[in-house]
Amino acid sequence: MNALINAINEKTKVILENDGRLLKKSFFGLLLLSLVFQGGEFGEVIRSSMIDAYIQVSVFVGFTLFVFIGLDSLTKFDVKYFLSKTQKFHVGIAAFLGAIPGCGGAIIVVTQYIHGRISFGSLVAVLTATMGDAAFLILAIEPTTGLLIFGIGIIVGSISGYIIDFIHGINFMQSETKIKVEFEKINKTFVSNFNFFWLFLFIPGFILGILVAFQIEFSPAYNSLLVFVASAGAILSIFMWSLNPLSDFQCSTDKSRGLLSRVVDTTNFVTTWVISGFLVFEIFMYFTSLDLKIFFDLWLPFVPLVAILFGFLPGCGPQVVVATFYLNGFIPLSAELGNAISNDGDALFPAIALAPKAAILATLYSAIPALVVAYGYFYLFE
Numbered sequence: 001m002n003a004l005i006n007a008i009n010e011k012t013k014v015i016l017e018n019d020g021r022l023l024k025k026s027f028f029g030l031l032l033l034s035l036v037f038q039g040g041e042f043g044e045v046i047r048s049s050m051i052d053a054y055i056q057v058s059v060f061v062g063f064t065l066f067v068f069i070g071l072d073s074l075t076k077f078d079v080k081y082f083l084s085k086t087q088k089f090h091v092g093i094a095a096f097l098g099a100i101p102g103c104g105g106a107i108i109v110v111t112q113y114i115h116g117r118i119s120f121g122s123l124v125a126v127l128t129a130t131m132g133d134a135a136f137l138i139l140a141i142e143p144t145t146g147l148l149i150f151g152i153g154i155i156v157g158s159i160s161g162y163i164i165d166f167i168h169g170i171n172f173m174q175s176e177t178k179i180k181v182e183f184e185k186i187n188k189t190f191v192s193n194f195n196f197f198w199l200f201l202f203i204p205g206f207i208l209g210i211l212v213a214f215q216i217e218f219s220p221a222y223n224s225l226l227v228f229v230a231s232a233g234a235i236l237s238i239f240m241w242s243l244n245p246l247s248d249f250q251c252s253t254d255k256s257r258g259l260l261s262r263v264v265d266t267t268n269f270v271t272t273w274v275i276s277g278f279l280v281f282e283i284f285m286y287f288t289s290l291d292l293k294i295f296f297d298l299w300l301p302f303v304p305l306v307a308i309l310f311g312f313l314p315g316c317g318p319q320v321v322v323a324t325f326y327l328n329g330f331i332p333l334s335a336e337l338g339n340a341i342s343n344d345g346d347a348l349f350p351a352i353a354l355a356p357k358a359a360i361l362a363t364l365y366s367a368i369p370a371l372v373v374a375y376g377y378f379y380l381f382e
Contacts, residue, residue: 029242125161132345
């Protein structure tokens with residue numbers, strides 16, 4: 001009887017958590033969508049920002065996700081066996097998996113640490129190297145910068161991990177937890193019904209995005225098409241994200257789900273946060289007329305530090321906003337590098353839930369190389 005009661009309580013807890021998350025997402029999505037229908041000059045600013053965010057960023061993020069998640073979906077190997085044969089290289093492997101765009105590789109490493117199969121240094125390496133979903137954004141718009149961050153993440157993560165293992169030993173804070181990270185058993189969601197319409201808008205949106213990127217002039221007819229596709233794509237992305245019962249953590253990492261659903265859901269998540277970043281900036285400028293570039297230039301020495309502190313926030317949303325500010329030229333590359341190293345993406349969620357002490361300590365350790373790299377680049381090149 002007690003077992004039955006515990007099972008019911010656990011199921012009720014999961015339902016309440018899911019409902020609470022969906023309520024928050026729905027409220028936030030409704031708030032964003034309500035801004036679209038504002039009138040006057042303010043409404044024009046909002047709609048223009050959403051169009052720019054979709055056509056300049058979202059379609060390229062979606063294309064990048066098709067490539068990376070496609071490769072991830074085709075990858076099938078025995079992680080446990082692989083780790084048992086590569087013990088001397090765990091730190092380097094962890095850093096490489098963490099640097100891969102998205103959070104899938106980092107989550108693999110975190111779960112292996114929780115099972116006691118890799119060292120604490122490997123955990124530090126992966127959390128240091130990972131940039132989460134913000135990496136897709138950088139790669140889509142500035143692929144050279146994305147590859148630079150990828151390489152720096154691997155190098156800095158590996159060095160950090162080996163130093164930690166040298167100082168503390170490979171058995172430091174070794175977890176004996178046997179809890180498995182299990183996803184919600186939802187194979188098809190309500191918003192999956194809109195995947196075809198999403199793809200119908202994405203394909204012409206991607207083509208138009210390429211033309212915009214090459215600064216090709218549009219006739220009035222094609223410009224109207226661009227406005228329609230980008231507006232509809234942005235609104236649909238926010239709508240689908242706000243009604244998706246799955247966590248953003250599951251959307252991009254659960255291999256049991258189809259490729260298209262993973263790409264669509266993850267792109268919608270990134271799109272929502274990119275649009276949020278655009279709107280924060282544009283609304284702030286609309287009501288204050290303050291030149292943020294001058295503001296950041298005046299406080300330039302502190303900008304990398306603020307970006308690093310933002311990296312401590314769990315999840316990829318805040319980091320996507322930081323990346324958006326970098327891509328729009330309002331914060332320097334040093335700040336983006338610091339944020340990329342200090343942030344842990346969605347991998348921090350299972351780490352905090354299942355090994356909180358190790359997760360917090362590893363996150364604090366990642367701040368050290370973030371400060372060194374960010375301010376080193378700042379003083380040498382900026």
